[in-house]
Amino acid sequence: MTAIPQGRTRRAALVTAVCAFAVTGTAVLTGCGSEDPDAGTNGVGKLPAAAIQAKTRAAAQGAPALRLSGTVVTSGRTYQLDMRLKADGGTGSVTSKGATFKLLRVGEQLYMKADADFWNQAGGKAGGDGTGAADTLNGKYVKVPQGDPAYKRFSGFTDKNVLLDGLLTLHGTLTTDGHHDDASTRTIRISGDKGSGGTLDVSLQGTPYPLRLVRAGGAGSLSFSDWGKDFAVSEPAKGETVDYGRQLPAS
Template identity: 70%
Template sequence: MTSNPQGRMRRRIALAGAVCALAVTGMGLTGCSEEDPDAGTNGVGKLSPAKIQAQTRAAAGTADAVRLSGTVVAAGRTYQLDMRLKADGGSGSLTAEGASFELLRIGDELFLKADADFWDHEKDKGDGDGGEGEGGDAAADKLDGKYVKVPQGDPAYKRFSGFTDKDVLLDGLLTLHGTLAADGRHEQAGVRTVRITGDKGSGGTLDVSLQGKPYPLRLVRAGGAGTLSFSDWGKDFALKQPPQDETVDYGQQLPTS
């Protein structure tokens, strides 16, 4: 019998088509379509955008610790921050209006560490008298490089403590505005992500990890209000009281208020 290579090829193609048809109709066979983008992931990429947002907020809320870095626009000011946060406090650095300073909160105690230029700048925003019983320049020099304990009744406490409060900060950040939609698969710092958007991006975008827990990894806030990266989810860190000889406590009011 004479061989017929073309006939054999047609039969193989027909057989392959039948196998793929079985896969499409749910017979459990694979390998006939493109690679499953959710293979090896935590599966949140298959969820609706609303459920993805809910799950990432839940994951963030139950994490013991996190590191935030990037920019936040609040009350007309742009802050550059690099903060590590957990339930009982946080520490890190902020830069605003060209002035840099460090924040440390342990429980209800908030400390601010900055140079004399920062305190001079704060004084100029106030009434300019440098506080009670002490000249502004002298106060700034005394506070230079020290951990200044911020009284809870001082305006600076409310202004800065939110940057050290994990729950308050995340609750205020991890919400997209407008109609939610999926925006494909991406990657952040080597981690596969699914991206969701609010109002096609004008309401913000959020990249959610497809590996491990569905933690948020990158947020672009609505209205140009900043971009933040999230990392070190669940990694504990120590919060230590500053040395006593490096701490200044003005009691009920900072000299710059």
């Protein structure tokens, strides 16, 4: 019987080892045979794109809490968000045009918190005597009246269901766009109109939560994390709250 050269045996052993690592890691290498890229996953990668979108939307809506961070472009303005959201409220920071403010929603009550520079830029006045509101509002949670334009503009950033309904919709014909990796988590990507309608990376590990969204038309990108990790939202202390009493300064 013809002996197999030792060099060839070593190469074969190395290929076998590399392929074994690839299957148990986060990628499947070409040249490793017909390994199933969905082996050991939750199986959603084998589904049609529309079914994947339906499952990830259901998973997101069913989660008690999450964190999202990134950018959203709406009505010509770019907002940098870092929000934690749950069914009965949300909290986090928003930055737009170099100005940063915090949002807190407890039930239906929305609060804004910012420094004096923010309120000075907003041009607010505390009353008819022309007294500036900035010192009064500086570092305080300001109750936002529900009839105020600011309530309509910003409350959606703190509303889990409203925000996810608006974000987790890709436009155009849905297709799958390969297996990927997001912070060491294996994902399946779905695309709308080959990417022009947005892309969404969905976890292949555990519950098929959305992990990364690139919105259509350059309207921002967001990362989703801390799915199911609860947090507390509560009314701020009276000493930390200011009731402006009428329409807030336009920002």
